[in-house]
Amino acid sequence: MSPKAEAIRISKVLYAVLGEDRFPVDVRSAVIELSAQMYPNEPIKDIKPVPLDSFEGMLAKSPKGDKWIIGLNENMDSLGRIRFTIAHEFGHYLLHRQRQDNFNCTHEDMHTWDSQVRAIEAEADTFASYLLMPFDDYRKQIDGQKLSIDLLRHCADRYGVSLTAAALKWREIAPGRVIVVAAKDGFLDWSCSNERAFRSGAFFATTKQTIEVPAKSLLNNAIRSPNGQTGTIQASHWLAREHPDVDLEEHAFVIEGKDYSYTLGVLVLPDLANRSLDDEDELLSPLNGQISFR
Incomplete structure (x- = not known):
């Protein structure tokens, strides 16, 4: 499925369970619970802090191949950025785990000469954006309103993301x-x-x-x-x-x-x-x- 379609599928599940009052998405719980329900033979078992500044997030398969772990650089001082990184790695899990066993994600990944790496990083970002800020709900928040910092702050607060992420979605x-x-x-x-x-x-x-x-x-x-x-x-x-x-x-x-x-x-x-x-x-x-x- 496309990144957008996969994010919409997950959002529908969250909506069915939590209703309209489901924002900001509890992305940590969603990753653990949904992966266990959808793929019980290879779920994401944990989200662990990894104190390395060389990357922002990683997704790795266990040596036995029966589970996945998300590693997170929690030295990032923006909670919105942390949430987006977790959703990004969840995107790799849903979209790309059949391609490789490890994903180490840094800012530079989007700009590598390897077009395949660039493509999957873009897909993971798209998935994260649509999971945390569903298109239909975001449209309701901005409908008929002029762009302003108050509007972007409202969206950033509603979805638990940064002002910059809210602007990119706008x-x-x-x-x-x-x-x-x-x-x-x-x-x-x-x-x-x-x-x-x-x-x-x-x-x-x-x-x-x-x-x-x-x-x-x-x-x-x-x-x-x-x-x-x-x-x-x-x-x-x-x-x-x-x-x-x-x-x-x-x-x-x-x-x-x-x-x-x-x-x-x-x-x-x-x-x-x-x-x-x-x-x-x-x-x-x-x-x-x-x-x-x-």
Whole structure:
């Protein structure tokens, strides 16, 4: 099954047992209980802390082949990131365990030259996103509302994920062309376009070149604010291919943590006429740079 379909299948089980009041998903219990019910001959028996900074999460099969263990770097200081990592490894278990016996997942996995590794990491991320933030429920939360930090915080709190993960999910559902970026010291650290934006050429290849934030962008001077900041800028300042008369809307949120800080930016461009996508296309949204769900 596709990552989206598998996540929907699990969500239906959780809904049948817990009802609508099932958020945030108790992902630790779900992983243990569901794997035992679905695959009793090779369940996930435990989720253990592994104090190694070289990876965020791992999934390993026992030497006897009768169980699996999830290893988790619990030094991560974001609970949302930990939850996403557990769901990511559960995705590997459901989707990929027939391919290999060990999965060691780091930020760099999405950017390896091995296309097979890159593909399964993207699938595990898609599964985790749809498990923790089901499409239908997320759509209800944002229906008819303009993007704001309050809206993203509501979604982040409801699903127990980071503000960044909530923004990346909003990018998938929002109409039009949307790019989510992270900026540090005047340059893009990573970017993520939805499919509508990508197909129109609105994306940043941050893995291939250093991309400077435009001088007039509010991301350059974003300050920590409970409401974030919103403004408009000529789209061609960001994307040379855009028409000079086209403006894009910028939303900037300062993300701070113990060992990291960056400005999360959401760039909203006008949609192009006569451009349609089906739901499956949204799963193909390109990821550029070392995306963090913190």
